[in-house]
Amino acid sequence: MSPHRLRRRRPAALASAALLGLLLSACSGGAAGPATTSSASAEVEPVAGGTYIHALEADPLGCLDAPQQRFHVALNITRQLADSLVDQDPETGEIVPWLAESWEISEDAKTFTFHLVEGATFSDDLPIDAAAVKANLDRIVALGPKAIGAGPWIQGYVGTTVVDPQTVTVAFDRPNVQFLQALSGSWFGLISPADTGKSPEELCTGTYAGSGPFTLTSYTKDQDAVLAKRVGYDWPSSLAAHDGEAYLDTLRFTFVPEASVRSGSVTSNQVQSVSLVTWQDEATLTAAGSTLLTAHQPGLTESWIPNQQSWLADDEPVRQAIRYAINSQEIVDTVYGPTYASRTAPLNSSTPGYTDLSDELAFDPDKARQLMEDDGWKVGADGIREKDGTRLTLNVIASYTDLEIIQQQLKDVGIDYPIRQLDAAASSKAVAAGDYDIYAWTMTRADPTVLNALYSSTWTSLGYAKANPSELDDLLATxxxxxxxxxxxxxxAAVQEYVVDNAWNIPIADRAWTYGIGPSSHGLRLDGETKLVFYDAWVQQ
Structure with missing residues (x-):
């Protein structure tokens, strides 16, 4: 990092030592952080120019508007188009300056005041000022249920006050401790106030002026998204390794669903880097001179979420039996490989507030069988349990790669799990109709309130648990x-213990993602929520 960059990185002013410890040391509760967060090379001087190609594992579901997205593929693209008020150091969890150079937080965490950097603009040349921040936050609220990405993190929003052109205050009707960290994510990247009034459908096309170092040139569904360097950009995050414009002239994301094809494209030098390298391909990549960038995503571990409006809500012994019947280590060893880890909690081990519940999550198929026997579920002629003439069959919405092995593990204790393959549209329709017993879900978020978004009956939330009011609401509110x-x-810790003890969350595995970085690629890094950052990236000619 240059001396200028270090001078610009001023510590934020906070209202209390308690908030300082909470918000600026956010990763202290996690057991492990990202294994590697940057492909930067100290031996070579960066070279400006050229085209960088990165292969993503899927199309971003037709939408490049971050507040309307939960899909990490889309957020990896939007992260390059729109900067945030603050950033999060992935190594320490510290919240650091970006478009806000400093901030104050009230003692009750209801009011957040930000002081913006001078001279920053959107790509339509409008200033990044207090009025623009207000327009962005107000438009997220106006999106309502469509703000599936940003909406859960702005609960209790009262409004934003423009104090002066460079000072803005955001107010909530309740303490919102997680808000500062939430602002570091791509969900809250700022776009021009000239575009905040556009329809959700138009914003999904990416036709807005962003605050970031790249602009969108084109997006072709199921093919690619092409970005261009923004001329005149000079307000990077205080974590950046350089000042001024991005090094790359062009950044192209291609969408390649097949993992082996992605890995082959980097070893053959067709692309500079790839997402979601499988453990089976890692040795091939390293042998070809590529490096691996691996991170355990903070947030919700790969989990099964029982629907509290289904029959399963009234049969806790079956929920508990599912928990005991799943062999997480076998799933890791067979499907995901050594970068993943066996389940230990509803939160991934890198998440602030993580607590180790591995004893409660031990594999115990005999206990699973006994629970169901005592509950009246008897083994039928084909090995599947029945009760009062009803087969023990689970209706699960899932899209992971571990479906067959979980199907076999459940069958071994007498539970029928027919694999149900749904595309995104059919899955959304089924969720809206409540047509499922369990929803398989994972979500990146470097704060334990990812569990509030799932389980609070009072939040406008992710909704997959369809939570009923209960004593859990009090724990989540705390x-x-x-x-x-x-x-x-x-x-x-109390929230995690509750959802595990009551089998409202059935963790599957502690997930990790690996990126393959070709020998011509330099400077690619991951942010605090493991999204790709290409501002410092460059291509060796």
Missing amino acids: QESTVDATERAAAA
Whole structure:
């Protein structure tokens, strides 16, 4: 990092030591951070110019508007188009300056005041000022249910006040401790106020002026998204390795669903880097001179979420039996490989507030069988259990690669799990109709309130649990609002223990993603929520 960059990185002013410990040391609760977060090379001087191609594993579901997205593929693209008020150091969890050079937070965490950098603009040359911040936050609220990405993290939003052109205050009707960290994500990247009033459908096309180092040239569904360097850009995150414009002239994302084809494209030098390298391909990549960038995503572990409006909500012994019947280590060893880890909690081990519940999550098929026997589920002629003439069959919405092995593990204890393959549209329709017993889900978020979004009956949330009011709401409210770092960690632990003890969350595996970086690629890094950042990236000619 240059001396200028270090001078610009001023510490934020916070209202209390308790908030300092909570918000600027966010990763202290996690067991492990990203294994590697950058492909930067200290031996070579960066070279400006050229085209960089990165192969993503899927199309971004037809939408390049971050607040309307939860899909990490889309957020990897939008991260390059729109900067955030703050950034998060993936190594330490510290929240650091970006478009806001400093901030203050009230003692009750209801009011956040940001002081913006001078001279920053959107790609339509409008200033990044307090009015623009207000327009962006207000438009997320106006999106309503369509703001599936940003909406859960702006609960209790009262409004934004423009104090002066460079100072803005955001207010909530309740403590919102997680808000500062949430702002570091791509969901809250700023776009021009000239575009915030566009329809959700138009914004999904990516035709907006962003605040970031690249602009969108084209997006062709199921093919690619092409970005161009923004001339005159000079307000990067304080974590960046250089000032000024991005090095690359052109950044192209291609969409390649087949993992072996992605890996082959980097070893044959057709692309500079690829997402989601399988463990079976890692040796081939390293033998060809590529490096591997691996991170355990903070947030919700790969999990099964029982629908609290289905029959399963009234049969806790079956939910518990499912938990005991799943052999997480076998799934890791057979499907995901050594970069993943066996389940230990509903939160991934790199998440603030993580607590180790591995004893409660032990594999115990005999206990699973006994629970169902005691509950009246008897083994039928084909090995599947029945009760009062009803087969024990699960209706699960899932899209992971571990379906067959979980199907076999459940069959071994007498549970029928027919694999149900749904595309995105059919899955959304089934969720809206409540047509499922369990929803398989994972979500990146470097804060334990990812569990609030799933399980609080009072939030406008992800909704997959379809949560009923219960004592869990009180635990979640404490986790959401507690300012003291130690007390908040205890609240997060209590929430995890509750959803595991009651089998409202059935963790599958502690996930990790690996990126393959070809020998001509330099400077690619991951942000605090493991999204790709190409501002410092360059291609060796």
